[in-house]
Structures are given as structure tokens and as C-alpha cells.
Amino acid sequence: MIPTLSWRNNSVVLLDQQALPVEERVLVCTRYQEVLTAIKDLTVRGAPAIGVAAAMGIALGSLSLPADSPEGFRKGFDALCDQFAAARPTAKNLFWAIERMKGCFAGAMADAMTGETEKVRQALVDEALRMAEEDVAINRRIGRNGQILIPDGARILTHCNAGALATAGYGTALGVIRAARDAGKTIQVFADETRPVLQGARLTAWELQQENIPVTLITDNMAGFLMKQGLVDCVLVGADRIAANGDTANKIGTYSLAVLADAHSIPFYVAAPLSTIDRQLSSGADIPIEERPDEEVLAIRGVRIAPVGVGVYNPAFDVTPGGYIEAIISEAGVARFPYESSLEKLFLEPS
């Protein structure tokens, strides 16, 4: 599979996720503005992936920053970071990645002050590439930690795409599925199509098919009936921002799945790197929820499915209270309710 994102000849190469599954094509970004647009229009999407994409975009933008003065160079860098911070509001990983790039810049400031801006530019590129590499390793650890929860023969329902396409590789929720398969377990996946942008139908179904992982596509409104028939053993999803008490923002429709799973006594798991956890947020009440363009609801691939002029509400995420979540799987280990303490332990005493 073409990598979700990569750095090639001072350009950011993105697998164009708007074109999948019909066409596998890449977008070669030679200017940071192209990366910024790609994040906004979901050419690249998924919490960890947009973090790494922003890091690469900032590194790309730094290559053309005017360096006639250290102050001007720093102001230009800060403006780059601000633009990427405004791209999408919900995924904590985006802001975590930007802070990491700022830390790298601060660490190289001595070089910037002496006009060694080429060293700073290279340090930023190296940091972005390191983040991409680390993300895949983190996802493999999430997979190992999570697959223990997956019984042989499990029938897993997932929502949206929390796979290699949502990360720098391997995936979070789909990373757990890959790890369970690699542990020799027989699994099958039910993928919610995930209206309105259809990440499940277009991306998860495609991604799992690439690896011959059995996947059955369902529409979002079928999940409850599937559970009632006893056809789901667990629900496994990704996350975009997790509050200190475990309240989790994820793709719209996740909360509905959690309530349905609770009603049918089906375990509901969240898989996410520690960079998704917002330790400053005591609950999910203040997680910013992105509202996206009406067109995403009014049409599918450009074909209008609703009358002109109808009102539209298009929140891209919802928040699942921590009490509905059986376990949160990270690279540092598995946290269980109550999350105020168990999540903090992951930061302090990784297993």
C-alpha cells in the first residue's frame, strides 16, 4: 500500500484519501499551503496522520522562510504553526505535533540566532520524519497491548477509519486488528460506512481488503440490529481527543455505537496513542467539535441526495462518556475506568 504520507525531495507526498477506493493516487505537495489544504479537505485525515502531516507541512514551509533576521525567521515559523493549528479543531494530535515542532525550533534557536538557518530547517525536517517513524512504532505497541483483549474468532465492529490511513502507518484500532491477526487469531470485521464522508466504506473496507482481513460493510443504522442478533463481540474505534476522565471525541456516530454496545453488554474499546489524550481537559464537555461543510451531507461524491435549501447540521465528531468505554488502549498499556487515575498512570508508569 502506498504510504499515507511521506517526505520526498523536499516535498510532502500524500496518499489522496479523497480518491480512494476508486483510485490510488498521490498528491505531491511542494508548498506548505498544499499540505494545509489537504488537511482541511480530508485528502489526509485521521488524528495521528494530520499531526504528522502538519509537522511535515511546517518543515516544508520552513524551507522557504526568509532568514534576513533571526526575529523574522522566528515570526515566520510561528505564523506557519498558527496556520496549521487553525486547520481542524478536534484532534489533539494536531496540536501535540505542532508543539513538538515548536520545541524543536526552540532547541535550534541558537543556530537561528547565529544565522545558521539551514541547520534549523534541517532539524525541523528531521523532527517531522522522526515523528512519522515513531508513530508507526507506537501503533505497533498499541496493537500488541490491545490484541490481548481480542478473543480468537472475534467479530469486531469498527467505525470510521482508524487504520494505517489515519496514521503514519499500521493504525490504531486497525492496528489492534492487525496484531490480533498476527497473533494467529481468526477475526472478522464489520465496518460502519460512516456517513457523511464514508471513511468506513471508502477507507476501512479498502484497507482491510488489501490485507485479506475479512470485512463486511454495513450502513451505520444497521449496527444495533447486528448487536441484537448477537453478531458483534466487541466494538473497537479510534479517537481524536480523550479528556482526563476518559470522555472520548471520535467520528460522529461513535457515541451512538457506545450506547448500543452498553445496551447489549458488548465491550467498547478505544485505541489511541498518548498524544491523543488532553490532560488539561477534565472532561469531554470542552472538546471542540468541528462542524464541516453542508455539502458533505447534501451530496455523495458530487451527487445531490437532498433538496436544495434544506438546513444541514454536520458535526464531524461526538463525545462518548468514559463510563461507556471498557478500556482505552495506548502504547503505554491499557487503562480502565475510572480514567482520571488509570490514564495518568499510563503517563507515569508505562507497562
Ligand SMILES: CSC[C@H]1O[C@H](OP(=O)(O)O)[C@H](O)[C@@H]1O
Ligand atoms: C486513528 S484516529 C482516526 C480518527 O480520525 C477520524 O476523523 P477524520 O476522518 O475526520 O479525520 C475518525 O474520528 C477516526 O476515528
